[in-house]
Amino acid sequence: MDVRFTEEQNLLRDSARTLLERECSMERLREMIEDSGGYADRLWTKAVENGWPGLACDVEHGGAGLGMVELAVLMEETGRALMPGPLFSTTAIGGAALTLAGTDDQRTRLLPMIADGRLRIALAQLEDSASWGPEGIEAVATSSANGFTLSATKRFVADGLSADALIVPALVGGAHTLFLVQTNTPGLSMGAIAYTDRTRCMASARFDRVEVSADAVLGTVGQGWPLLERILDRAKIALSAEMCGGMSRTLEISVEYAKTREQFGSPIGKFQAIQHKCADMLVALESARSATYYGAWAIDNDEPDAHRSACLAKAYCSDAYSRVTTESIQIHGGFGFTWEADCHLYYKRAKASALAFGDAAYNREEAVRELLDQP
Numbered sequence: 001m002d003v004r005f006t007e008e009q010n011l012l013r014d015s016a017r018t019l020l021e022r023e024c025s026m027e028r029l030r031e032m033i034e035d036s037g038g039y040a041d042r043l044w045t046k047a048v049e050n051g052w053p054g055l056a057c058d059v060e061h062g063g064a065g066l067g068m069v070e071l072a073v074l075m076e077e078t079g080r081a082l083m084p085g086p087l088f089s090t091t092a093i094g095g096a097a098l099t100l101a102g103t104d105d106q107r108t109r110l111l112p113m114i115a116d117g118r119l120r121i122a123l124a125q126l127e128d129s130a131s132w133g134p135e136g137i138e139a140v141a142t143s144s145a146n147g148f149t150l151s152a153t154k155r156f157v158a159d160g161l162s163a164d165a166l167i168v169p170a171l172v173g174g175a176h177t178l179f180l181v182q183t184n185t186p187g188l189s190m191g192a193i194a195y196t197d198r199t200r201c202m203a204s205a206r207f208d209r210v211e212v213s214a215d216a217v218l219g220t221v222g223q224g225w226p227l228l229e230r231i232l233d234r235a236k237i238a239l240s241a242e243m244c245g246g247m248s249r250t251l252e253i254s255v256e257y258a259k260t261r262e263q264f265g266s267p268i269g270k271f272q273a274i275q276h277k278c279a280d281m282l283v284a285l286e287s288a289r290s291a292t293y294y295g296a297w298a299i300d301n302d303e304p305d306a307h308r309s310a311c312l313a314k315a316y317c318s319d320a321y322s323r324v325t326t327e328s329i330q331i332h333g334g335f336g337f338t339w340e341a342d343c344h345l346y347y348k349r350a351k352a353s354a355l356a357f358g359d360a361a362y363n364r365e366e367a368v369r370e371l372l373d374q375p
Contacts, residue, residue, distance in 0.1 A: 003293075009073050016077035019046060024081040026342050032084050033198040039085030039162065044117065047087055054115025057095050061111035068234060068296040072241035079245025082199045082349055086120040086159040092238035093231060094121025097167050101178065101219035101227050110180075121180075122163035123235070124154035124205045125228075132232075132358040134225050139170040139207070141177060147213040148172065150179065153206050158356070160190055160203030167218065167231075168207070175222035179212055187211070197352035199345065233299060233310035236357050240292040240310075240317040243353050247285040247324045250346045254278060254328045261333075268331070277327045284320040291316045308367045315363040318354035325350040 005013070023043050024032075032040050047053065056071050057063025064070075071092065078087060095114050098107055113119035129136045139152030150170055160166065160183075168179045183190060187210040193202040219227045255278055258269030268274050295309040303309070325347035329336035337344045354360065 005073070009070060012070060013073050013077060015050065016052075016074055017080070019050060020077060020081040020083060024083050026345075029082055029084065029199065029345070039201075043083070044085055044087075047085075048117030051115070052087055053090050053117055054095070054111070055091060057099065057111045057115050058107075061107055062115035063095070063111065067300040068237060069293065069300055071234075071238055072292060072296040075238045075241035076245035076248070079242030079349075080249040082246065082345055084199045084201070086122065086162045088200075088238060088242065089122040089159045089163065090114060090120045092235050093123045093167065094119070094165075096234045097121070097178070097180075097218055097227075097231050100230055103215075105215070106180075106218075118164075120159070120162055120164050122157050122160045122166055123231075124157045124160065124166040124168045126155045126157075127153065128155065130155065132362060134176060137169045137171060137176060139168070141170040141172050141179065141212070143172075144211060146211060147216065148179070148211075150181070150207045150210045150212055153204065155204055156193065156195075157190075157203045157205050158200055160205060161192060161201055166205060168205075169224055169228055172221050176224035176228065177221050178218040178224040178227060179216050180218055181207075181210065181212055181216060185210055185212070195352065197348045199349055200352060229307065232357055233295075233307050236310045236314040236363070237292060237295045237299060239353055239356055240288070240295065240313045243317040243321040243350070244285065244289050244292055246346050246349055246353075247281070247288060247321055250325050250328045250343060251278065251281045251285060253343055253346075254281065254331045257332055274331060277331055281324045281327055284324050288313075288317045288320045308370050311358075311363040311367040311370075314357060315360040315367070318360040318363075321350040322354055 023046050051064050052074060054063035055066050055074060059065040075088065075092070095111065098110055102110065110119060127136055127138055139150065141148040141150045150168065152170060154168065157166065163183055166181050166183060168181050169176055170179060181188065187208045189206045191204050193204055195202040258274050258278065259267050261268050291313040295313040298306040298309045325343065328343040329347055332341055332343055335341055358366070
């Protein structure tokens with residue numbers, strides 16, 4: 001494993017940061033989250049022009065053909081900016097699902113649509129139990145004349161309102177199966193959910209005897225859980241990279257504030273207690289980066305510990321991001337949780353991200369379970 005970034009990876013980081021500083025400043029972000037869609041069409045258009053949705057799609061299908069490490073580099077920058085919109089779900093989940101399990105026809109038709117921004121995909125997995133494990137999927141799809149009839153209610157669908165299609169896990173004959181369902185399908189209704197993190201819109205999806213064709217199945221009927229687990233590994237690493245970006249920017253904000261805020265005639269950054277907080281934040285950030293990029297490399301190279309590494313990266317980053325943003329608010333004092341301050345937006349993203357794809361305890365348990373299952 002080479003721990004140094006390549007010239008191309010550094011160029012990707014620099015170009016992404018430049019674009020997001022221009023198009024997704026904190027002022028623009030506040031404007032976007034007031035919109036019903038939670039993001040601006042202009043920002044999505046710029047992302048598409050730069051090839052971000054198709055970053056990990058095959059070159060033959062219109063993508064850039066890059067790997068998980070490059071996707072993590074991009075996601076770290078979007079996390080710095082708290083970028084709203086469907087990029088994460090479409091790129092880290094939708095593109096991964098089609099690449100891993102799509103038929104030749106599905107990949108030929110749909111991956112170019114992801115790459116050029118015409119197809120936005122979200123994951124509709126969680127149900128009333130709010131469990132990310134296989135036991136949490138109770139939705140049922142029954143065989144019908146033209147394919148399957150799907151009945152379910154899915155909760156907390158990230159970026160669901162802006163999605164053109166949903167990846168929906170359901171049970172067929174008691175076995176997990178993945179479906180790709182268009183959001184305009186009759187019988188499917190979407191509704192917004194009020195959520196702590198307003199930079200990432202949440203929705204509920206109700207499937208009332210929705211008819212889906214047989215070619216809407218991703219992978220093999222009854223073999224959906226191993227596939228979903230691989231998709232979630234990629235989502236966990238992408239989200240961990242986002243969290244690293246958020247931690248990085250939170251630390252910068254805190255250090256800048258500590259240099260200018262004065263108490264007793266001196267900048268608070270001169271106080272040892274504040275210095276210790278900032279030092280601890282930096283250690284947490286660098287440790288999180290190490291775990292995240294190792295997990296990305298492990299996935300790219302099909303390492304035996306790829307699943308375990310993704311779970312441990314997600315677990316560590318969940319705790320670290322919450323801890324770093326909490327310290328940032330402490331450094332800012334009472335001002336830190338006001339609307340005018342930026343650090344409370346990162347704090348809310350941290351709390352929401354900690355729950356996505358399983359909290360820290362769940363992911364540590366997953367890692368231990370895999371370790372114990374090894375011969």
